[in-house]
Amino acid sequence: MLLIPCPYCGNRPEIEFAYGGEAHVVRAADPRKEDDAAWTEFLYFRKNPRGDHAERWRHAFGCGRFFNVKRNTYTDHIEASYRIGETLP
Amino acid sequence: MDNLAETTSLSRLFALSGQAGDRRCRPVTGGARFSLRVKQASLGAAGEALGLDLTGPINRAVSSGQRTALRLGPDEWLLLLAEADAASVAASLAQRLTDGLYSLADISHRQTGIALEGAAVTDLLNGGCPLDFDLAAFPVGMATRTIFFKAEIVLWRQDTARFHMEVWRSFAPYVWSLLANVGREYAD
Numbered sequence: 001m002l003l004i005p006c007p008y009c010g011n012r013p014e015i016e017f018a019y020g021g022e023a024h025v026v027r028a029a030d031p032r033k034e035d036d037a038a039w040t041e042f043l044y045f046r047k048n049p050r051g052d053h054a055e056r057w058r059h060a061f062g063c064g065r066f067f068n069v070k071r072n073t074y075t076d077h078i079e080a081s082y083r084i085g086e087t088l089p
Numbered sequence: 090m091d092n093l094a095e096t097t098s099l100s101r102l103f104a105l106s107g108q109a110g111d112r113r114c115r116p117v118t119g120g121a122r123f124s125l126r127v128k129q130a131s132l133g134a135a136g137e138a139l140g141l142d143l144t145g146p147i148n149r150a151v152s153s154g155q156r157t158a159l160r161l162g163p164d165e166w167l168l169l170l171a172e173a174d175a176a177s178v179a180a181s182l183a184q185r186l187t188d189g190l191y192s193l194a195d196i197s198h199r200q201t202g203i204a205l206e207g208a209a210v211t212d213l214l215n216g217g218c219p220l221d222f223d224l225a226a227f228p229v230g231m232a233t234r235t236i237f238f239k240a241e242i243v244l245w246r247q248d249t250a251r252f253h254m255e256v257w258r259s260f261a262p263y264v265w266s267l268l269a270n271v272g273r274e275y276a277d
Contacts, residue, residue, distance in 0.1 A: 001219060016219075063148075
């Protein structure tokens with residue numbers, strides 16, 4: 001089982017967490033001013049890389065917090081976890 | 090039938106095996122529970138109102154008399170109190186936290202407690218919970234929300250071989266019967 005480092009609780013088993021998709025996807029401040037292409041990009045298109053990926057996780061059966069993880073999608077190696085609002089290390 | 094090997098089998102599982110718990114498990118009846126959410130800035134005042142130090146680390150319990158606060162997250166506490174104490178705790182928090190920027194929800198009837206004590210009690214828990222219960226990883230006084238099979242629980246280690254489990258009332262028969270099932274594998 002994968003151990004995920006929660007920035008608040010430390011290493012915890014994967015089963016306690018919920019996956020939250022790609023991190024750092026910023027919603028436009030005023031979506032009405034977005035053109036269709038940019039809005040579609042925001043809604044539907046994700047990087048889906050084979051390699052390093054910044055993603056959100058939630059410690060659902062723990063402290064309940066959302067946080068970000070930098071994980072390699074090929075090896076599952078987790079390089080870092082950091083709190084919401086912090087920049088990718 | 091004399092060609093069958095003689096085996097001693099475990100006692101048959103009764104259809105309502107959930108009703109007969111493991112001997113290490115005991116339901117904890119009564120008691121009041123609050124879910125308390127407080128911002129960092131109000132921690133001192135809330136702690137003074139409760140008579141407990143809330144500034145301690147996450148996933149630890151602090152107790153004073155019959156009041157216990159389990160810190161489940163950066164801004165979340167589970168308060169375990171005597172039933173007679175509940176009204177006075179709510180009143181003293183309202184009195185001290187005058188800005189009103191906190192949330193206190195009475196969840197006394199949402200949850201029920203299970204006390205687990207005895208030999209191999211960590212094996213019993215590991216039957217459905219993936220946490221490491223080595224004393225270095227889960228010391229006495231640690232308390233955290235986690236999972237038991239598919240039910241959300243809160244676990245508080247009160248002593249080396251004594252745990253207090255908080256489980257939602259509707260999940261209790263499920264957890265209770267699974268504890269009994271796992272317990273059959275570990276002698277008490």
